[in-house]
Amino acid sequence: MNSRATSFLGRTGTGILNGFAGAGGTICLLGKGIYWCKASIPNRSKIVHQMDVAGVGSLPVVSLVAIFSGMVLSLQTGIELSHFHIEEMVGSIVSVSMFREMGPVISAIIVAGRVGAAMAAELGTMRVSEEIDALETMSINPVRFLIMPRLAALVLMLPVLTVFGILIGIFGGAVIAKNIMNVDYQVFLQNGIDFLHYKDIFSGMTKSVVFAFLIAGISCYQGMNAAGGAEGVGKATIRAVVLSFLFVLIFDYFLTRFFY
Amino acid sequence: MIEIVDIWKSFSRKKILCGVNLSISDGEIMVIIGGSGAGKTVLLKHIIGLLKPDRGQIFINSISLSTAATSHLEKIRKQFGMVFQSSALLNSLTVWENVALPLIEHTNMSTEEIGKLVSEKLNLVQLHGIEREMPANLSGGMKKRIAVARAIIRNPAIILYDEPTSGLDPVTGHSIENLIVDLKRNLNVTSVIVTHDIEGACRMADRIAMLLHGEIVEVGTPSETRKSSNPAIRQFLQYEK
Ligand SMILES: Nc1ncnc2c1ncn2[C@@H]1O[C@H](COP(=O)(O)OP(=O)(O)OP(=O)(O)O)[C@@H](O)[C@H]1O
Ligand SMILES: [Mg+2]
Numbered sequence: 001m002n003s004r005a006t007s008f009l010g011r012t013g014t015g016i017l018n019g020f021a022g023a024g025g026t027i028c029l030l031g032k033g034i035y036w037c038k039a040s041i042p043n044r045s046k047i048v049h050q051m052d053v054a055g056v057g058s059l060p061v062v063s064l065v066a067i068f069s070g071m072v073l074s075l076q077t078g079i080e081l082s083h084f085h086i087e088e089m090v091g092s093i094v095s096v097s098m099f100r101e102m103g104p105v106i107s108a109i110i111v112a113g114r115v116g117a118a119m120a121a122e123l124g125t126m127r128v129s130e131e132i133d134a135l136e137t138m139s140i141n142p143v144r145f146l147i148m149p150r151l152a153a154l155v156l157m158l159p160v161l162t163v164f165g166i167l168i169g170i171f172g173g174a175v176i177a178k179n180i181m182n183v184d185y186q187v188f189l190q191n192g193i194d195f196l197h198y199k200d201i202f203s204g205m206t207k208s209v210v211f212a213f214l215i216a217g218i219s220c221y222q223g224m225n226a227a228g229g230a231e232g233v234g235k236a237t238i239r240a241v242v243l244s245f246l247f248v249l250i251f252d253y254f255l256t257r258f259f260y
Numbered sequence: 261m262i263e264i265v266d267i268w269k270s271f272s273r274k275k276i277l278c279g280v281n282l283s284i285s286d287g288e289i290m291v292i293i294g295g296s297g298a299g300k301t302v303l304l305k306h307i308i309g310l311l312k313p314d315r316g317q318i319f320i321n322s323i324s325l326s327t328a329a330t331s332h333l334e335k336i337r338k339q340f341g342m343v344f345q346s347s348a349l350l351n352s353l354t355v356w357e358n359v360a361l362p363l364i365e366h367t368n369m370s371t372e373e374i375g376k377l378v379s380e381k382l383n384l385v386q387l388h389g390i391e392r393e394m395p396a397n398l399s400g401g402m403k404k405r406i407a408v409a410r411a412i413i414r415n416p417a418i419i420l421y422d423e424p425t426s427g428l429d430p431v432t433g434h435s436i437e438n439l440i441v442d443l444k445r446n447l448n449v450t451s452v453i454v455t456h457d458i459e460g461a462c463r464m465a466d467r468i469a470m471l472l473h474g475e476i477v478e479v480g481t482p483s484e485t486r487k488s489s490n491p492a493i494r495q496f497l498q499y500e501k
Contacts, residue, residue, distance in 0.1 A: 129348065140361070141334070
């Protein structure tokens, strides 16, 4: 009984310590990644390649998810608003919530699941197959060669994806408002613009940049520290996705508190 | 000059190296033999600083690896080439890009100059016409030879080979052995070679070191090794034929 209690305490303690070590390691890796951005000009082809993989590749999924989110949002709020005969207000609700919240979070979640997982799996495979050791023996800094292009690409592309998702989501919302609630496109748009503040746009964009750092930092750290063959790569990938989701939502809350 | 002074290393309580001492002079071919799991790869990774010893020091030309800062370590490593046991080619790059990588990253050579050097080195390891292939589509022996080409592309002063001839047919294996000896003769390259193949070791080596139970139990020239009375070495020699 006593020994079970101590082993439970021991495991909890180790878990907490590992958590702190992981957080420290992730922040340290992010710092090094940002530092190596000074070498982004000579490594621009790698960055462009990653931008293509991460950004352009995610465009179809982001559009699909964003358009349906906008449609659902419009439908749900429109139905309620029509009880009070103010369904023309749907435009403001869709655009404000898209800019502030839905756009950044939806894009971040999709990118975490798609790009973050790929980063962790790719880097993890390179780690366990000694490719990263090989880079080090060639005096090629793995952070400059592997991490920096991924980080830079994600920080550049996630805001672009977010804007794209927001606009598509608003378009989806407008189509539903027109066809089901009979709200004219012009009214929808005018309402959307009238109620939107610069702060909403700014906070949404800040969120998406922060999310990009989170996803890239967590996924790269998990990949770089994978150990133990294919199984280890699998575990690193799972951790990368779960932790990215979790921290995107946690930071979303605190950023919202900070802005409003 | 590589000096390994009293290196200790264990992985989660399992002792792998227990006080390894060895010094390798410039232009020497040192072959390290030992049973599977003896810690040969672990020792080789210490020499290039991929693993840190629990205790002890490694000096490369009198500079200690353990006290060198990261930037300095990168400079020291530029004198090295390493062939991994698993080849460790970058799977996302073509064969050409793999071999050219050290030149692309560290020099301002034009693509033509790099291309000339790459095909020269690939010729040395008897490979032709596979520049555009991806490593995943190649055999283990081909990957090994590409790894050798990558290790020698910048004419390093020290080359570490982890089982360079395992998985090769005897003819290609011999040509790699000759290549290693030629590099020493022509460019005074220092080589540290890990192998199981004691016959090949005797052909190439200036000296042979036997790693057993985490220690270097005997160092000697090939003829001394053949005459050794050490039971572990006798066993190695006995099963070779
Ligand atoms: N990163 C590691 N973590 C834990 N144990 C390790 C690690 N690397 C090596 N070992 C252990 O160290 C021992 C020696 O491994 P090493 O790879 O050096 O053997 P080796 O002499 O090269 O064998 P082989 O001839 O089969 O390649 C093995 O028992 C291995 O399990
Ligand atoms: Mg080995």
